[in-house]
Amino acid sequence: MLTKALMTSLCATRQAPVNVAARGIANIPAHEYHIRFDQRVGRKRPAQDVLDRFKRLNNGMWIHAHPGRHKLRYMKDETWQKTSLYYETCTKEQCEILDKLMTPYWLRQKHYPNDPYSAYHVRHNINSPRVDDRGNFVRERKKVLMDDTTSQRFFADC
Numbered sequence: 001m002l003t004k005a006l007m008t009s010l011c012a013t014r015q016a017p018v019n020v021a022a023r024g025i026a027n028i029p030a031h032e033y034h035i036r037f038d039q040r041v042g043r044k045r046p047a048q049d050v051l052d053r054f055k056r057l058n059n060g061m062w063i064h065a066h067p068g069r070h071k072l073r074y075m076k077d078e079t080w081q082k083t084s085l086y087y088e089t090c091t092k093e094q095c096e097i098l099d100k101l102m103t104p105y106w107l108r109q110k111h112y113p114n115d116p117y118s119a120y121h122v123r124h125n126i127n128s129p130r131v132d133d134r135g136n137f138v139r140e141r142k143k144v145l146m147d148d149t150t151s152q153r154f155f156a157d158c
Helices: 004-011 048-053 078-083 092-100 148-154
Strands: 054-056 062-065 087-089
Touching: 048 054, 062 092
Parallel strands: none
Antiparallel strands: 054 062, 062 087
């Protein structure tokens, strides 16, 4: 007679190892993907990592430095060493995500004396994502004016 432990080991099916979803580049904490709010004031807080890694231009676009530009430079060729010091522009979708992570203060145009980014602020023949031809900030959706009955029904001040 076979023992119970032997029967269960013979009848058990082989299971594949569980695939664990790994994050791509770095182990980024989950709170960096969300818009955070201040508990005392109740306003949105800007993501500090975005402020550290990206720069918002006056035309609404975001730029960032080439990743890995200081890693093993002595092993790279001259073309890579030259182009790695350039800044890269973000795509339209990335610019929209970064704008959502910022407060209105950081979305305003900023003017600094001897700005090293002055060459990047004006883009010729490119429709920048959130600025019209006059350089004014463009809203994604129009403001909706509600009648009194709708506002009282849904937004009652209790």
